[in-house]
Amino acid sequence: MDRVTRLAAQRAVVIFSMSSCCMCHTVTRLFCELGVNPTVVELDEDPRGKEMEKALGRLLGRSPAVPAVFIGGRLVGSTDKVMSLHLSGNLVPMLRNAGALWV
Template sequence: MDRVTKLAGQRAVVIFSMSSCCMCHSVMRLFRELGVNPTVVELDEDPRGKEMDKALVRLLGRNPAVPAVFIGGRLVGSTDKVMSLHLSGNLVPLLRNAGALWV
């Protein structure tokens, strides 16, 4: 859990992902199209990925836990929450407040 919390707090936007997850790719694409360069932690490519995945499952209360999106060091959630924020117009202000967007 400490590793997840530490990584999530190091950048404005952190996405915990699996390289083969299509929903992870969709969320990353949305952020990039908005002009955000998220830090992506590919759990299947990290030596401590299984440990972090278990921590994310506990945090989110679901399995699979990816994508798990953190903005400003706080857990936002997965694809459905990110898309809901985007469609309601609340994602961009959240990204601005976290310092991920300058415009």
């Protein structure tokens, strides 16, 4: 859990992902198209990925635990929560407040 929270706090937007997950790719692409340069932690490519995946599962209360999106060091959630924020117009202001967007 410490590793997850430490990584999540290092950058404005951190996405915990699996390289083969289409929803992870979709969420990452959304942030890139908005002009955000997220840090993407590919759990299947990290030696401690399984440990982090379990910790994320406990935080989210579900499995699979990816994508798990953190903005400003806080857990936002998965694809459904990110898309809901985007469609309601609340994602961009949240990204600005976290310092991920300047415009």
